[in-house]
Every structure is written in C-alpha cells, then in structure tokens.
Amino acid sequence: MIDFSADHIGFVVASYAITLAVLGGLLAWEFARARAVHRRLDALERDGLVRRKPGEPAVRETT
Amino acid sequence: MTSAFMSILKRDLTLAFRQGGGIGTAIGFFLTVVVLLPLGLGPDQNLLSRIAPGALWIALLLSVLLSADKLWQADYDDGSLEVMALSDTPLEVTALAKASVHWLTSGLPLAIAAPLLGFLLNLDTALVLPLMTAMVTGSLALSLLASLGAAITVGLRQGGLLVSLLILPLYVPVMIFGVLSTSGFQTSIDNSGTSLLILAAIVLVALVVSPFASAAALRSYLR
Amino acid sequence: MEISGKGLACERGGRLVFTGLGFSATGGRMLVLRGPNGAGKTSLLRLIAGVAEPAAGALSFTGAGEDGEIAPHVHFVAHQDAIKLHLTVEENLAFWAGFLGGGDIGTALDALNLRALRSFQAQRLSAGQKRRLGLARLALAPRPVWLLDEPTVGLDTHSQGLLASLMTAHLEAGNILIASTHIDLPVPSTDVLDFAGVTS
C-alpha cells in the first residue's frame, strides 16, 4: 500500500498530479473542441449548407 | 540531367559571388558566435580549449542554418521554381543542385575557416586537422538538411521558428558525431575514427533523404 | 496532337474556382481563354501544365506519341518572368538553355529583339523588356505545348507583333498553343473558351 509518510513521497504525488492535470486537460480540450464543431455543424445544417444524411454530398452546391 | 545540375550550379555561384549575400552572412554570424563565447564564458584558457571543438561546431551549425533560410525563396518568388518543376529534369536533381550550391557557398568555406579561427577559442593545435576533416564531412549533411528545412518553409511567412524546430532534431546526430570525431580520443576509449565513419554514414542518409523530401515539399507548395 | 479536358473542377487556396469545365486544343489552332479576373484562366493553365491537380474531371494529352505526362512537353509562361535580376539578359537565357536542354541564345535574343540589351543586368530592364526576356524562353528548347498567361502584358505594339509571329510559327508547325489574353493577337485560326459562361 502506498505509504504517504515515506521520504520523497512529494515527487510521487507530484508526478501523478501532473499526469492527471495534463491528461485531464487534454480530455477537456478534445471534448470542448468536439462540442464547438458539432454546434457549428448543426447551425450550418439549419441554413441548409451542410447535409449530414449518409449518401448525400455533404456540401450542397450553392450556385 | 547533368547539364541542368551544372547550369544551376553555375547560375547560383555567379549570383552568390555577385550579390555576396550567402557567404557574407554565414561568416559574419560565425565570427559573432566565436567572439561572443569567450566574452560570455570568461577568458579562462583551459576552459575555452575544452569547449572549443563543441563551440566551433555550434557556430558552424547555426551559421549554416541561418544562411539556408532564404535558399528557395528567390526561385519561388520569381517563378523560376515553377518552370524548373515543369521541365524534364526531376525536382530531386534541382534540390540536390541547390543544396550543393549552399554547401559550396557557405558550408564548405565555414568548415575550412572554423578550425583556423579556433585559436580565438584557444583550440588545441593538434585538433585543427581532425576538426577540419570532421567539419568538411559534416557540413555536407548540414547543408542538405538546411536546404530541406528551407524547402519545407518556403511559402510560409514566419518560417524562422519552424525551420529551427524542424531542423534541430535532424542536426542532433550530426552534432554528436561531429564533435566526437574531433575530440573523440580525449574520452576513455579512442573512437574518433569510428565517429567519423558514422558521421559519413549520416551524410549519406541525408544525401538520400533530403533531395526527395525537399522535392516533395516544394511540389506541395507549387500545387 | 490534342489536349482536352472534361468535367474539370479546380480548387485554389481552398476556394472552388470552377467546376464542370470542358475544352479541347488541337495542334495548329490557338485556344484563347477569355473571362473576368479570378474566373480561373490561370488555374486552368496550371492544371494543364500539371503544376496543379484538378479537384475533379480528367485531362488527356494525345498525339505525337507522348501520351500521359504533359509537363515535360510544356513551356509555361506565367505572370512572373522567371528571371534573375542580378544576371545579364544573356546569362539568364544561357541558364535556361542549359537547364531546359538546348536552344540557341542568338535566335532567342533576335526573336524578341533583345540583342541590343544582351549585356545589361535584368534589373536595369523595364517591365516590358523583362516580359520579353521571360517570353524569350519560348524560343529556346523546342516544346510542342505552349501555355501563356497574359503574355502581352506590358508589351508595346512592336513587341506584340514579334510575339504574334513567334506564335504563328509555332502553330504552323502543328503545335498546341493555349493563351489567356484580352488583346486580339493577329494569329490565324483561333478558338475562344469564354469563362463567363462557366458556372462555378
């Protein structure tokens, strides 16, 4: 079992903390980016510029 | 094929001598590094002589990188690159020619001048010849890689940061084996000979990788 | 000898320039590209030359035994003149003769009336003279396909005449010539591809 009173324990905690921080940050960033893109895609679909039903060309010609 | 290679060499060498741009900046920058180092590190002679080979290599490396930045820019801007890409001479040959011109105008002169300027850093005279051989060999790889970096960033506005980020990792092996083949015999086992051979091997890898990668990068900018 | 394209679409700098464009250029007849700025005349020339890739459609180059690869058979004179300002007129032509594999500098100088300027550095020349030096490359290594992007920009009437005679000689030899221009050049047998009609 991890013994929190051992010497240099600070380094162990620090490395797990930084791992959590960086991976957590990466997850948050990916989810935020995904949400922003999908919100924009929905907006575009409402304007009829993008069609997301399979088989349709996604970009409607706008002549 | 060779006539195309030679005509690029002839054209760019005349341009280099007439404009004097390439060689000037390279040697100028090199001198700056060599003069500033002792001012920064202090005049202590044996410290300087210990770091001399490494310092000279760093100066060479940075000067070659600096002078390669605009290697493709002129041809890209005035349309020559597009015409060259269209001709029946493959772009890889053109890339090799441009890299050789860069080597002749800045890589080689520096590789010869550096050891002679070594006395400024109290370079041990016994090291002058090994340093020159290593630098002449290594500078070939430096020019090839620098011209690759220049090709990758030819169309970009702020290419400076990108070139160093891209080329630095490629310079690491050249730097390591370059310095080792200069002062290798000062470490426990004398391996300066082996290091020189490995340096030559790296040059050959660069000789193969750089023209193909440069041509591919240039094509993507022209497309 | 013939170059033709069907259903061509071109995307340039991320922008859809034109779609569904077809054309055909045969030896001996000049094809003139007309249309407003930004209609895609230059993009089409770059597609034909093989510098750029069509986003859709296909190009075919047939005749004179050189099917397939178009690029090595092309002289492509774009807006830029591809000349080095610090080299003299003669040195510029010598470089291109060496690089493109052959061609007599003397004929190239005379073709565009540049003999008097031959020892001047290109930076001393006027825009029109630089344009003539760029066009002089056409008279160097022989190429069956000429693609010219507004070649007459900056040329005086006398030089336009020289260019026209160069073009006529090229066409009479049964070669292909496609050019985008706004001026009617005195060249016999021309077809016109008007970009105004092409929807993008």
Place this chain on the structure above:
Amino acid sequence: MSSIERFANPTRFLKLQAAVQPWVWAITIALFAIGLYLGLVRSPTDYQQGETVRIMYVHVPAAWSALMVYSVMALASIVAIVFRHPLADVAARAAAPIGACFCFLSLATGSLWGKPMWGTWWVWDARLTSMFVLFLLYLGYMAVWQAIDDPRRAARVAAIVAIVGFINVPIVKFSVDWWYSLHQPASVFRMGGPTIHKDLLMPLLVMGLAYTFLFLALHLKSMRTEIGARRIRQAELAQTGAIR
C-alpha cells in the same frame, strides 16, 4: 470519385467510430482503475528506491505511448502520401496533440523521478534526451499545421515532416546512446533497474494498455472533430466561392 466528394462524406468511418467509441471509453476507464489499484495499492515498494518507484507506472507508459503515437502518425503520413487517402492525414493530425501530451508527461515524470535519484531536475541521460528530441518533432509537426492555411497543402507538408522525423528517431536514439555512454562510462543507475521485479511488472503492463486505449479513445474522438471541422471549412468556402 474526385477528391472533393471522396473527402466530403467518410461516412463509413464515422459510423464505425460512433459504434466503437463508448466501448473504448469503458475499457480505458477499467484499465486505469485496475492499473492504479495494482500500482498504488497492491505492489510493494522497491528496496532501493522506496516509494518513488511508483513514478515508473506513469513514466514508462507515457514514454512508450509517445513513441507509439509518433509511429502511428508516421504510418498515417506514409498512407496519406502513397495512397492519397484523405482520412490518413486526418488521423495523423488528430494524433499529434495526444502524442505531444504523452511525450511532455514522460519528460515531466522523468525529471520528477530523476530529482530524488540523481539530485537534479534534468540529466542529459540518453533516454530523456531522445524523448526531448521527440518532443521537438511533435512541436515541429504541429507548427506546420498552424503555419499553412490550406489544409490539403498543410497535410502534404506535415506528412513529409512526420516521415523525415520518423527516419530520424532511431538515428537520434543511437547517437545519444553512443554519446551518453562515452561521457558516462560507469553506467549510472538505469531507470527501472536491469530486471523489473515481477510484482512491479504487472501494474506497468496494465498501465501501458490503459494509456494505449486512452490514445485510441481520444484519437477516434478527435478524428471525428477534425472531419467535422474540415466539413465546416468546405461549407464556408462553398459559400464564399459563389461570390466572384
């Protein structure tokens, strides 16, 4: 099929991704739970290093996946250039930030582990140095995407950078090992010890798998986002394209 249509609806991939994504998240979470439990609760401390050996469970998997992700990027770049498959460069671009994070983590945890061991934050040890160079390769790759606006051109240049970088990784590793062994003949304490003790190995493997699945989950998700972003760009261009 011209590249515009082929690029516009990679529906097959999106359907597969939507189906697989929840499972991959579930497996990732499970693996992390088991790995951390084994690493922090069950496994014994090291007789020599004490508790700091537990840093290995986050350091080694990060280093390993940083290398794995770069190989995935290089492979995808080769496919992108050779087969011109548009999804390949989406995959390469989506993987880069994830790999860069793993690489940064391996450096950070490496120096946190080095401090108690060697007394300094940074030691020019062969592995740390190569990992640092790999981090530069990641930054260079991502910088190319930032520097070039047109995605198709950026994709090609970035692919070249990834492939050239990939050729360079073993050369750097070899040269740094050679260089470090020369200047440091007496082999300093090797990270993780010559033979890893059985109890320490199990958590290490589980954490390694956990990192791999985390990469897979993040990669699939960010590829979907990347495809969406490119579709937005095309729709906006189609709009502006109409205005001469």
